[in-house]
Amino acid sequence: MIVVVGCGVAGLSCAVRLAEAGHAVEIWAASLPPRTTSNVAAAFWYPYQAQPRARVLGWARVSYQRFGPLAGRPETGVTTHRLYDLYHEPVERPWWADAVPEYSRLRPGERPAGFADGFVFPSLVIDTRVYLPYLVRRFGRAGGRIVERRLHGLAPALERTPLVFNCSGLGARTLASDPEVYPIRGQLVHVDDPGVRGILLDEHGADGLAYAVPRGDHCVLGGTADPRDDDPSPRPEDTAGIVERCARLDPRLARAPRRAELVGLRPGRTTVRVEAEVRGSACIVHDYGHGGAGVTLSWGCAEEAIALARPYLHPVPRRRPA
Structure with a gap:
């Protein structure tokens, strides 16, 4: 048995x-979809402010x-969408560009007004309202079991099994006693889509981040x-700032009817941290601290x-043909 x-x-x-590899697996979690941080995410493929770069490049490429x-x-x-990565001054090709099959510089007429440079590449939008239930179904079909359980440490999991995967996100601050973990507050606004041509991104604006992600x-x-801001409530001033910045990407967004305002606390x-921690004959594999990526x-x-975890994984017997 393995506990995640x-x-x-x-x-x-x-x-x-x-x-799906044949192992017996249980997920233990205090919050299940749709009540996870992942459910709030805009969730488009882009290695946003994650470190270390060398490892992030490999992880991002595999995920793509x-x-x-x-x-x-x-x-x-x-769904697939073209991502328009926009800049206010000329820039070099980003360090992660080799993770995608195509990456080209935008011509002046292809950039919104006010942007001096930009690139376009095929990206993906992952609607977590649909995607997480899809993963839950896949897990169930493979024989997995989900247990809704709040933990205050990893000891109960280690009593159940010698192999634990710690994917607790912000909870790792307590569960893994990791003082490096902290919340990053992210606020989003959902609006009617006025016909945005793809994912529009301005990561380096002087007055903050801006992105528009089409979802149907x-x-x-x-x-x-x-x-280090753990306020879970939407702030009117943040909503106003988000809409103002996004209107520079596509002016129609300023008038788009609003549907919802959401806040998530990124880990x-x-x-x-993707690392194995050996405790005697047991092993905890940590996978957390991804921030906005x-x-x-x-x-x-x-x-x-x-x-x-491979040294701690028992071989799975091959199924005989029927």
């Missing part, structure tokens, strides 16, 4: 891979490759990234976490 702590995108990705075959299947919530009949606007850390790194981190 956490039922957001990191925990579900690990659990699905393990269960895993999401690709899921795109266009309604039951997954994954509506558009997710962001955002904020306030470190921040100086570096993403949790979905983008999910499959890559899951695969590395499982590779780290």
